[in-house]
Amino acid sequence: MQRLDAAGVPFFIKTVDDSGPLVEAQEILRSSDVPHTLxxxxxxxxxxxxxxxxxxxxAARKHWQMHVEAFPVELDRNLVWLETINEPDKERSEWLGRFALETANLAMAEGFRWAAFGWSSGEPxxxxxxxxxxxxxxxxxxxxxxxxAVALHEYSFLNDNxxxxxPFKVGRFLQLFDVVDSLGIARPTVLITEWGWEYQSVPDTSTALQDIDWAAAMYAPYPEVKGAAIWYLGNGFGGIASEAQSLIEPVTEYxxxxxxxxxxxxxxxxxNPEQYRP
Structure with missing residues (x-):
């Protein structure tokens, strides 16, 4: 993170349950004018x-209070985005819209930055x-x-493609932008809080970097898209962390x-998704 910050390159970092890396990241952010995303x-x-x-x-009030009580005291709510739901039921869009409105108002009233939904890849x-x-x-x-912000997950579910x-899985954000454009709404901030291939493995480094290069070129023209977090460095999921770990240095150099x-x-x-189709 320090190397990226020193070079003026924004980094995007997401953690689940572990605040440690974010504590380091927010200290960098406090003394930097680079727009990192946490x-x-x-x-x-x-x-x-x-x-x-x-x-x-x-439901929003109950769920929000639970997350506020669990929010690590060492994290700065003004710097760190809080994502509170994960891959919700897409069949409940009107219910979720009302839930999101209530949560959004609660979050802003308490000085948080809130990322809504965390939709599964290919949804909604x-x-x-x-x-x-x-x-x-x-x-x-x-x-x-x-x-x-709107939080999305974009996976291909395949290591070889x-x-x-x-654009119905990776590239799904384009559909959201198409909808808001048609409604005359400004494009919202988008955080791709999970991105990758399969849940339990990643491709070899050469293939992974080619795929990342393609995706980066697709996301780059849209300032509303703040970044994407590659899945996954935690426990479980077939030990994918040992494979994903090998991407840290080459992705940093990239x-x-x-x-x-x-x-x-x-x-x-x-x-127009055709401009990015490989």
């Missing part, structure tokens, strides 16, 4: 999804973004880009040596 999530059944049996506003459908409450949330998020079913020239324009970047 994300924290507490995991566990009671933390991952809200109580769908409750009215959404009541375009129509799910267009319910009344979802539109209201997207307008609120667009008006508060430094406080509210990062662009499988593109980040230090790769830049994308983005034309300065008052127009929003095109969301």
């Amino acid at each position: 994300v924290y999530r507490r995991s566990g059944n009671q933390y991952d999804t809200p109580d769908y049996d409750l009215p959404p506003e009541e 459908e375009a129509t799910d973004w267009q319910t009344p409450s979802m539109q209201a949330f997207l307008r609120l998020a667009a008006a508060n880009p430094d406080r509210l 990062i662009a499988d079913a593109y 980040s230090l040596g790769t830049y994308f020239a983005i034309p300065i324009s008052t127009n929003r970047a095109s969301i």
